[in-house]
Amino acid sequence: MSSGAGSVRRQASAAPGPKPPCSIHPSAIISDKAVIVGTHPVSIGENVVLHPFAKIVSNTGAVRIGKNCVVEDRATVGLSDSPGAFAGTTVELEESVSVESGSIVQAEKIGTGSTVEANSTLGPGVIVGKFCKITASSSIQSENLPDFTIVYGGNARRIDTTAKNRPDVRDLKLKGQVMHIETLKRLVPSNTMKWLS
Template sequence: MATSSSKRQSVLPRAPAGPKAPVNFSSSLIIADSAVLLGHHTINISSESVVHPRAKLDSSNGRITIGRRCIIHERSLLGAPSNDKTPIDSRDGVVLSDYITVDVGAVIESGGTNIGESSTIGVGCRVGRGAKLGKHCTLTPRSIVLPGERIPDFTVVYSNGTRRTDNRRVADLKHKTQARQIDVLRRLIPSNPAKFQ
């Protein structure tokens, strides 16, 4: 029969493995208490960006920079290690420009990986180390961008590997929608940036 102290220990949340990452946060950041930030390099998050519960930012393999009004959804991983060992010349692990959405379960590998402004990384996508996505790109769910791959502006990448150019030119509408979504999330996600500083 288990004692009451052993029952209490089994329900305690586990501490994240690894060192506490140095951070540089905007004062208007929304970051959930249950987000995980770890690593040796600085994690920079700009104004009005949102980090959902259980999102993981790992700066063990390089600095992470997140631009303005980005949304990092739950169970996504920024700064994942890569199996690709091709040498690269970069101190940055992952750089997200402004108005980026990283959806649930998406993985962005560390190592000079850049995501251009107003791009969307869909559910369960993987962006390889050193990949460069242009502005206004969309990765549909479960799409894969290979390490070092270059994706031009306005490209839609599908999970079956096909691609097309998005000619809708709805950037202004997307920016307004992202700002409204952030306003809603501000009321829904209790933010605790002090926990990470």
């Protein structure tokens, strides 16, 4: 009898949260082990890749993920359950944004071509410009970063003048993201129907 009760308890704790209304582009790759929970709308664009154990949370605001974005394993995009004054705010990743393993992105917007490296935290209301790089383990809680900002070592800041002054470098970054996604499409099994049914 006790083993049956334990079994029920394990199942209850593993039960998923509510499934939000999802709009998912047919070319997106959503791992069967990715997690999408919440009550507000989630929009996932063309060629987006959600790795296994990537988590999208729309409990207190909508989430929009633009085309060619990648959300890696154990990364979370969306507002937490208690965002205070930011309740109802949309979390948006513009085009070609990479959110690496273990990062938490609650920011209002991450600009096109930006990278959030592993284990970084971007708090509610943060706005990150285009072609920015947030290096590993950074924490930004309330700030707007201009385009081409690099955050590094102890949250120091500098402007990436090469990316700023050379459109060819920006184009190469965007093309590199597309090539990366083409590789991921061969490696990450997709189950988008799980979220649309």
